[in-house]
Amino acid sequence: MKVYIETFGCTFNQGDSQIMAGLLQEKNAQIVEKPENADIIIVNTCYVKHPTEQKVLNRIKKVQEQFPNKKLIISGCMVEIDQDKLEKAAPTAGWIGPRQIKSTVDVVESCFEGESARITGHGNDIKAGLPKTRFDQMVHISQICEGCNGRCTYCCTRFARGKLQSYFSNTIKNEIEEAINEGCVEIQLTAQDTAAYGKDTGETLAELINKITSISGDFRLRIGMMHPKSMIGHLEELIDAFKHKNVYKFLHIPIQSGNDQVLNDMNREHTVNEFKDIISKFKKEIPEISIATDVIVGYPTETDESFEDTLNLINDIKPNFIHISKYRHRPMTISSTLPEISYDVMKKRSKALNDLKSKILYENNLSEISKIYEILITGKGSKGGYIGRTNFYKPVIVENARIGSFVNVKIEKATSTYLKGSIL
Structure with a gap:
């Protein structure tokens, strides 16, 4: 049995696809790289944004048109969020709910035999420690928890992923230690909210980071997105954990709006000042840290004045x-x-914010010219060369390097999206 898996969306969803592939390979299924070579096609969906929804629906339609005799299975968030639309788009497809990953083999075998098995609902899957087929041999995706404690008014992902379920830190550590021993040099911790890790079990993200960085080896650890409200209360411990030499100095902390009334309308459960305080404390202790944030433009209650607050915050x-x-x-x-x-x-x-974004990112990157950094080479560039990451996660393009190696680079050129350098 040959299976092709196509993935939309976030790092967590990519991790789900790798688990599906791992479970199937344990049962002697073959994972193929092209849909035309498969008996069964799995489309692992994302549904967080409207443009992504359209891409997913168009792809489902195209797959059925191109491969009418192949079995189709839909997995991912769409399965739990919009079943009526999915039923219309692919009436004979099998379904695997995002929290029913352990059912992958059952659904695939059923569809291979001509039935359309559909297993959904919020199961109790513990994804840490499950077999994975890595699609990038140098990078290991580690899912540390699923679901969240948030109640954001605009988010449909929480209906797909459900309530917070953290995985045990020892299981996560063992999985990562095995990955490092197998040659992985970058570990990506992922969740809907990594800072919520352990709030249901009594552990904390800082404790988990410390356990992982106790593993011997030269690797880098990237911490995924953190909700500001989940960080408040154990911020000092988190900052200390980030100081370890193996942790990327990269903080992904969405703000969504720079106006407190809009944040309240979104039910974000934190203020602009609390967000700024988190960043200020991180920068005081780790001056070189990179900040990543997310902004939603045009929330229904956003006024011209509240949008101006967002521009001012981003500029600040x-x-x-x-x-x-x-x-x-x-x-x-x-x-x-x-x-x-x-x-x-x-x-x-949107144009005003994008213009400001381009200006800020270009000015930030210009300041890196002539500096020398050690970077980790993580892959080939789409337009040639090789991509590396500085310790604060900025991408650097170099002409030639070995993937998985650490090299010293002098920065010679900057754009708004990447740096370019030469190996010393």
Whole structure:
């Protein structure tokens, strides 16, 4: 039996695909790289944003048109969020809910035999320690918990992933230690909210980081997205854990809006000042740390004045990475009951923020020219050369290098999205 898996969305979803592949290979299924070579095609969906929804639906349609005789299975967040639309898009497809990954083999075998098995609902899957087929042999994705404690009014992902379920730190550590022994040089901790880790079990993210960095070896640890409200209360311990030489000095902390009233309307459960305080304390202790943040433009209650607050905040903190999303209603969310802002206003605000983003990122990167850094080479560039990461996670393009190696590089060129350097 040959299976092709195509993945949309976040690092956590990529981890789900690797687990599905690992479980199938344990049962002697062959994972193939092209859909035309497969007996069964799995489309692992993301549904967090409206543009992604359209990409997913278009891909499901195209797969059925191109490969009408192949069995199709849909997994990922769409399975739990929008079953009516999925039923119309692929009426004969099998389903694997995002918290039913352990059912992968059962669903695949059933579909291979001509039945459309569908297993959904919030199961009790412990994903840490499950077999994985890494799609990048140098990078290991470690899922540390699933679900969240948040109640953000615009988010539909929480309906797919459910309540917080943290995995035991010793299981996570053992999985990562094995990956490092197998040659992985970058470990990516991922969750819907990594800072929420352990709030249901009594452990903390800082304790987990300390356990992982106690593993011998030269590797880098990237910590995934953290909700500000989950960081408050154990911030000092978290900052200390980030200081370890094996931890990327990279903080992904979404703000979504620079206005307290809009944050309250979003039910984010923190203020702008609390967000700024977190960044200020990290920068005081780790001055070189890179800040990544997310912004939603055009939330239904956002006014011109509150959007101006967002521009001022971004200009004040000058993040190194900025992810911008235009608001669109998502299924089952509270905010979807509110009228959307007009397209023209949304377009104008989005352009203003994107212009500011380009300016800030370019100026940030210009300041790196002539500096020398040790970087970890993580892969080939899409337009040639090799991609490395500085210790504060900025991408650097070099002409030639060995993937998985650490090299010293002098920065010679900067754009708004990457640096370019030569190996010393």
